[in-house]
Amino acid sequence: MxxxxxxxxxxxxxxxxxxxxxxxxxxxxxLLSHGELCVCHFESALGLSQPNASRQLGVLRSAGIVESRREGSWVYYRLAPQLDGFCKQQLKTLVSAFGRREVLKQDVERLLAARGPDSCR
Amino acid sequence: MxxxxxxxxxxxxxxxxxxxxxxxxxxxxxLLSHGELCVCHFESALGLSQPNASRQLGVLRSAGIVESRREGSWVYYRLAPQLDGFCKQQLKTLVSAFGRREVLKQDVERLLAARGPDSCR
DNA sequence: GCAGGACATTCGAATATTGTTATGTCGTGA
DNA sequence: TCACGACATAACAATATTCGAATGTCCTGC
Known part of the structure; x- marks a missing residue:
């Protein structure tokens, strides 16, 4: 609808x-379409340097696509609820599409292999 | 679905x-979600210089979002059918969203005011 | 063939984006 | 309070994107 x-x-x-x-x-x-993650997860799963991971997340946050919360030493990121109805629909389509892709599944597997989705280390 | x-x-x-x-x-x-248009239409409706209109259309064509056909002196652009199912869905959402917007309606009105949607001049 | 219109491309300067290295901030645990 | 880990930001060079002005290409009408 x-x-x-x-x-x-x-x-x-x-x-x-x-x-x-x-x-x-x-x-x-x-990766975020599968749930909340902290910065170190992106570093290991996507092979990003720490500053780069941080900055790309910053770009997404500035665009209102993700939001973050601090928990102890770690900062957790998650997809942000979209205020704009159009962006909401687009993001929904994107997330649902991410449920099936091979290459991206490799990212997820790399993530899960490194550590469980909840604990950081 | x-x-x-x-x-x-x-x-x-x-x-x-x-x-x-x-x-x-x-x-x-x-504008293209309302039908096929030639370059001069974008120039007048959006207030773009000729090279800029042409270049932006070129960017969209390289991305496979629009396609063009030549008819006499004029080159008509239209939305391209999307091969990738994901892009197809996203573009569909975009086009349907464009049916309701105020600012963009001004663009369309400026287009129609200048000349009919079929004739160039 | 020639002139002119419609569009595409090239060029160059201004600006923005990118990734890395270095440094700053904040919270934790000793 | 001090050292350390997790993350953010600054500073920089390399690269890409932006737009206008100038120029090139293609088609049409004469």
């Missing part, structure tokens, strides 16, 4: 697309 | 998003 899409803020939509127009950030969103 | 989304080529998806991560190009897609 597309009735939820009642508005479209062009500026917000372009920011949304721009943030997702990068393979690394798409892979981050793919 | 999202059953059509059986694959997700991450590289193609990021190219797709990257091309749409720009306000001008989103407005172009908005």
């Amino acid at each position: 597309s009735a939820a899409i009642s508005t479209l803020d062009v500026r917000q939509a372009s920011r949304f697309f721009k943030a997702l127009g990068d393979e690394t950030r798409l892979r981050i969103v793919a | 999202s059953a059509a989304i059986s694959t997700l080529d991450v590289r193609q998806a990021s190219r797709f998003f990257k091309a749409l991560g720009d306000e001008t190009r989103l407005r172009i897609v908005a």
Whole structure:
């Protein structure tokens, strides 16, 4: 049902697309579609340097795609609820598509191999 | 129904998003969601210089979002059918969202005010 | 063939984005 | 309070993107 899409803020939509127009950030969103993760998870699962992981997450946060919370030493990231109905629908489609992909599944497996999804180390 | 989304080529998806991560190009897609148009239409409706209109259309074409055909002196652009099921779904959502927006409606009205949707001049 | 219109491409300067190295901040545990 | 780990930010060079001006290509009408 597309009735939820009642508005479209062009500026917000372009920011949304721009943030997702990068393979690394798409892979981050793919991992997050399986649940909450902290920065070190992205480093190991995607082979990113620590500053790079942090910055890509910052880009996604600026675009309103992810949000974070601190828990002790760690900062956990999760997909942010979308205020804009259009972005909400797009992100939903994206997340559902991420349930089936091979390459991205390798990322998830690399993540699970390194450590359980809850504990950091 | 999202059953059509059986694959997700991450590289193609990021190219797709990257091309749409720009306000001008989103407005172009908005106009195209109402039908086929030639370059001069974008110039007048969106206030773009000729080289800029051409270039933005080129970006969208490289990403496989639009395709073009020549008719006499004019080159007509239209939305391209999406091969990738994921991009197809995303573009569909985008087009359906463009049916309701105010700002973008101004673009369309500016387009129609300048000239009929079929004749160039 | 020639002139002119419609569009594409090239070039160059300004600006933005990228990844790495170095450094800063914050919370934890001793 | 001090050292350390997790993360963020700054600083930098390399690269990419942006737009306008100039130029090139293709088609049409004469």
